Amino acid sequence: MKLTRRGYGVLGVVVLAEALAITYGARALNAIAAPAVVVLLASAVQLWRTSAPTGERDRVPASFPGDTREVTVDVDGGGVAEIDETVPEGLDAEGASAEASLPTTFAYSLTCVERGRHKLGPLTVRVRDMLGLVERTTQAGSTTRVLVYPPVYQVAGRQAILQHVLDRSEVERQEFDSIREYAPGDPLRDVHWKSTAKSPDEIYVTEFADNRVEDDDITIAAVGDAGSIDEMAAAAASVAVMALDAGLAVELRLPDAHVRLGRGDHHRQRLLATLAETDTDFTSPFQTYTLDDDVLADADVVVRSDSDGVTLAFGTDERDFEAVTASRENPLSARGVGS
Template identity: 40%
Template sequence: MSLTRRGYAVGGICLLAFALGTLFGARALNAVVVPGLVALVVGRVVMYRTTPPTVTRSQPSPGFPEETRTVSLSIEAEQASSATVRERASEGLSVPAEAIETGLPGRVEYDCRLEARGERTLGPALLTLTDALGLFEREFRAARRTGVLVYPPVRPLSDRARLTLLTGEDPLVDDRGEFDSLREYVPGDPLRNVDWKASAKREELVVSEFAAREEKDGISIVAEAAPGRADAMATAAASVALWLLDAGVGIDLATPSGQLSNVSPGEGEEVLALLARAGGGRVGNARRNAADVLVRAETDGSAITTSEKTIPFGRLVRSGSRPGDVSIGAPRAEARSGPDGEGRAATDGGFEGEL
């Protein structure tokens, strides 16, 4: 507990008036001294008896980097009439540095900017309570924190990813599958499919037919990262996983920090939540060897491995997209979620104590 600037001013005026009254006998100055002293005494007693306030912080919804969430703090306190709030946040979140004032009971709102992937926290908030006359103030610190989940950035993938991810083939490689049969040439057939030797023997154009590639009903993905490359791994794995889910393909996903099985289309939020918390490292050899798609983020970049072919992740990304762009099918929340869209609230019912 301490005096405010107004409290120091009132105390100074009382001392000056008392000194002038003692020196010059101006008893009329008692009309200044007595009310001032009464106000100081009452203000101190009120703030001393003030109990820790109850603070309810809204729960921000998960989101992607560069998005903003509107967070509210509802404050209730006995005795005190006003409060100054200073919110604090962990690395990866950005909140206003300036203090916010409100009457009590009251509600304040501020914008929280999501900066980096991971499980981040808001709080504890610092509250400075003031008595009705603004002479004394007392600080409290909220004991509880509120978690904020920041998803990894997701890159939109190009059409080339369809063959690469669903069949394990790179469409830029001349690999048309297994030979099936020969048939007569029909206008519109690709010239590269013409079998020139067979055509010379038959004295007519014939083309080769190849067995159709089979697309898989479910694909297992393993994601790994070298030290310091977990963010790149999460972005590549999220981009691939959400693309497959949007294509109607179920997936299994394993990371060094956890795994998901039988993820169905429409369940992309589970994938994003896992990858938001994923750290670097390696997955067991058995799981890695059984994977249909291996996502690896090394010091020289990220790569996707399918059917013994390794393709740089950048070659699968849609041309002209940005790191912050969200893939088709990614469950993107509104850029700003106010009190009506914040989900359940987290109550700071306890405090670590007075500062």
């Protein structure tokens, strides 16, 4: 508990009254200082009797960089309070402060910026008495973990990658899947001429669903330099999501984690959560994040990152990840997967 600026002003009045009392007698002290002292004591007692504030906020669902969530905060207690949310690096907040009489509820917008598991909170609550003379600062509410997945991009050339990984001459072309922008390496026979004709500045190709991959699986291994781990995680996540969407079971091998074979929405969230936290604690950008040679040799797709960029190696083929990125738009955000 401490005095506010207004409280220090009242205290100054008391000191001035003491000085006047020395000069002009005790009557000046009684007329000026006594009421001020009573007010200060009453304010301190009122604040002392006010229960400590407590806070509770909504759970923040896992998100992707760039996603914005609205967070609602409930603060119980008494008095007039200034409330500030503790927002770590990697997250941005707008409107995360409020001034109101307790109890109160307020909401703010939280934007995810960087991959990782971030700690949001606790709340800093400065409670004042009704006259604003005395205040008490406390930490209210627990912390909330906010998981931010790596970005996921649309990967072009899925057919070529599956041919190498699954050792096939070609992917079955029986069921239409989607239309996307052309990327280097796409066969010209897959150009969707009707869509291309409507947009002279872009070429579109057809993706076909492969109905034979239900019993197939793929192992993805990811390595890189500490300074490029974010790019490595994004590439590995993009390839894993592509494979899951194609119906494959996916295994992920990382130097600090191993996600066993699985498929479906729950497995996708496990993969993304693992890549969100790998490895965010490097102390130097010159450290190397690697796997044993035999693990890399057994992997179907190897993701490598360094200061020059990210590459994908499958079979005898190696490509820049940038070259096989069909779009930087996250297909999972549109489907609400991070919710």
